[in-house]
Amino acid sequence: MKKRIVSITLAVVMTSFLLTGCNKENIANEDNNNTETDSGDGLSTLDSSDTTESEPDADVADSSDTDIETEITTDTDSQTFNYHFADQDEAISCFLSNEDYFNGFSTCDLQYKTGKKDGTIEDYKEFGVSQMLEFTDSEKESIDKLMAEIEEDIASNGYYIPEVDEITFIKSTQDEENGSGAYTHGTQIYFGQSFVDLFTSDDPDYYKYGKSILWHEIFHCLTRNNPDFRAYMYSIINFTVQDNEYDIPPSVFDKYISNPDVEHHNAYATFHINGEDIDCYTVLIATKPFEKEGDSFFDCMETALVPVDGSDIYYVPDDADNFWDVFGMNTGYVIDPEECMADNFSYALTYGLEEDYESPEIIEAIIDYLSMQK
Template sequence: MRLSHWILSVLLCCISFTASAQKKISYRFATRAEAQMLITDIDNFTNRLNSFDINLRLNKENGRKSELLRLAMNETLNWSENEKKKITAAFKSLQAKIDKQKLKIKYPQEVILVKTSMKEEMNVAAYTRKNWIALGEKYINESTPESLEYLLAHEMFHLLTRSNKDFKKSVYSVIGFNVTDRELFFPIDIIEKRISNPDIEMYDSYAEFTINGQKQKCSMMIYSAIPFSAGKTLSDYLSVGLIPLNDSLIPLQENGQTVIYSIDQAEDFYQKIGKNTEYIINPEEILADNFAYLVTQKKNLPNPEIIQKIAAILK
């Protein structure tokens, strides 16, 4: 190879590496028409909604999935120019902080932003599905630049773990969770009372906790211990449980019912997940908060080592 060709090849490699290392967040704002198609898609989330999920979101008994999808479709909205400017400024600030820390993040090829009233998802601030983020109109208008940056970073994390299994495995290991190559199987008694979270596309993780003095593999699950009753809110139902698994990663049962431990029964729960966040319903949400704290450069955390380990993965 001629020297000039070799130099050119080296330069091209450097350019290619730099472009990859400095990849920016690519996003766009969905029109209401596109949002209606996205939000009514039968994907992993909508396909797995149980009767409790549907009743909870509709706040009525005997609700139907078609009613929920119709509600979701009707609650989509068009973006205003002011909202676009506010979100664009937040993304720009986030990208500057990511670049400053030299974090190498492999973003999805495209992120779509959907605007909704959030009535379809119990008035939360935001949620994700596939490669899109739904943002609530009320939260957008009332948020500060700092809180909007945090929210976007938190939601972006869900897209990253969804699109990159290797990243998911690495980052989950920071708090002691293993990610399996297939989704875990749960018996029908758990499936019927599981509270679905659109940010958790797959239940494919477990960690080893000390329960009653013994090590036990467990998967985390959000569920309701009481039946649905109109008029209650999500907080009235929400329980967080640890479901013990055998060596084949099958949930343990007693008297035909799946065993569920409370997180308080795990003696080393907080030793593993830390105390940086109170949003401890699932490893996905625990890590999304920690990731958001990293990229927004939050200081004075109780467990900064968690942030440092995530940063190491991204460097």
């Protein structure tokens, strides 16, 4: 789940953040401003119809319609990814297929995502259906070009990419996720106009950033299709994946915001909190209750560290002395190990080792894995 933004917060990472790195002081300063909504933070959004951006912003459907089927190369045996573009009818069908996601909503979720205090799952479905769009032919061609470049990058570097089911690209307004720029369900990848515009941009920096966004979303598809890959990627940033899901305690679930990119809460890391080592998993929460139409959870979201022992309590990043030691310093998108590693993976595949990372060992570990698995 990526937010269309003007600059970085805890939730979303700008390209400038990637290229220059970050430090704990900068992150702390940005996080302290996370309630601002109209200028230098990541909570200001671009209208989805606006194709001009001042900075680069940081499932599976079976179709018999061969007109929308797109091959990356003519050699299907050698290509890594099979994909197609959904028309509006298929987009609606895909969206409605995600019952497990809908059934996991908290009341807080429904309120923010429907814009109503008494919003229901049916309200959300009805609203979501109305947000599904179609790609233009030129937009499809631009994504085809990016996917072909991705295939070339994989081949030229000799990388091993785990197998993944066919990807379905879907276009939507993104209002169904409070204005997120992109998100996934299974192997469905949903893009809003602001990110599609990156794919079609003539500016090489914007275009390359668009490629990193595409890799970020593909990572979510890869982890869903490959549990061992997911476990290894998470281990790079000190998280251990367990077989069983953790039960979110009541006081946390009251504030819980579901993230379509995060299907599981079954990975923990050890955080140093109040002089103790406490094993915690991460949950996305809203720090204030929904009040009125127009409220966005992006304006008040926070990473909660929830103890695995079942205690009905949570901590925030500032409570953990080693928070940034756990997640590393390459990205501020640290609401979950899934999102943190999706960013790092996208950096490794898009920029390689050429950039000045604050935590280069994470990028090195990803590239080593991709280079040694064949």
